[in-house]
Amino acid sequence: MKILIINASVRNERSYSRKLTRLFVENWKTKYPQDTFTWREAGIDIIPNIDEFWIAGAFKKPADKTEENQKPLQLSDELVKELKEHDIYVIGTPMYNWSIPSGLKAYIDQVMRINETWKFRSGVPDGDYVGLLENKKLFILSTRGDTGYGENEKNGHINFQTTYLKHIFGIMGVNDVTIHSLDNEEFGGEVFENSKNKIFETIHSIQ
Numbered sequence: 001m002k003i004l005i006i007n008a009s010v011r012n013e014r015s016y017s018r019k020l021t022r023l024f025v026e027n028w029k030t031k032y033p034q035d036t037f038t039w040r041e042a043g044i045d046i047i048p049n050i051d052e053f054w055i056a057g058a059f060k061k062p063a064d065k066t067e068e069n070q071k072p073l074q075l076s077d078e079l080v081k082e083l084k085e086h087d088i089y090v091i092g093t094p095m096y097n098w099s100i101p102s103g104l105k106a107y108i109d110q111v112m113r114i115n116e117t118w119k120f121r122s123g124v125p126d127g128d129y130v131g132l133l134e135n136k137k138l139f140i141l142s143t144r145g146d147t148g149y150g151e152n153e154k155n156g157h158i159n160f161q162t163t164y165l166k167h168i169f170g171i172m173g174v175n176d177v178t179i180h181s182l183d184n185e186e187f188g189g190e191v192f193e194n195s196k197n198k199i200f201e202t203i204h205s206i207q
Contacts (some may be wrong), residue, residue: 131173145186
């Protein structure tokens with residue numbers, strides 16, 4: 001298996017989402033030492049936002065594509081190729097303002113490519129999306145200051161982090177999604193220690 005690790009935190013050593021992805025890798029290596037890992041940075045390194053030229057190039061019909069109008073898509077092409085070549089994705093992300101970091105959103109905009117990672121079933125805009133990333137699995141390792149962000153829980157209605165990621169990757173065809181969240185970071189103390197111990201045990205048990 002080829003595993004792609006995507007880190008989204010703007011923090012480095014103080015980032016708990018990075019601790020989770022490192023722990024995931026350490027655990028996975030002990031069980032599947034033959035598997036390989038690729039690291040993609042979407043937090044500390046800048047992934048540029050898409051712009052007018054990117055959009056124009058991405059929506060060109062195959063017959064109208066030229067070397068010039070495809071230049072703005074060079075990074076996007078690299079990121080899409082990376083997704084296609086890997087079997088498992090692991091996203092480590094904090095919750096910023098009830099959503100995802102801007103760098104991760106920029107990454108998603110770069111890989112959300114019509115006729116590359118998704119298409120319209122009929123070939124024309126009809127709202128019926130078909131994902132083109134087949135036989136992939138996604139682990140979302142999230143961190144959040146508060147708790148209760150699950151469905152029908154007290155903060156579920158303002159969870160635009162894991163719900164968004166699950167939805168957007170589902171459109172691209174990734175429907176095998178596992179979510180593990182480290183909550184209560186803003187509370188600290190025993191409450192947070194208990195949350196850390198619980199998710200560390202959970203990640204160690206991943207098969």
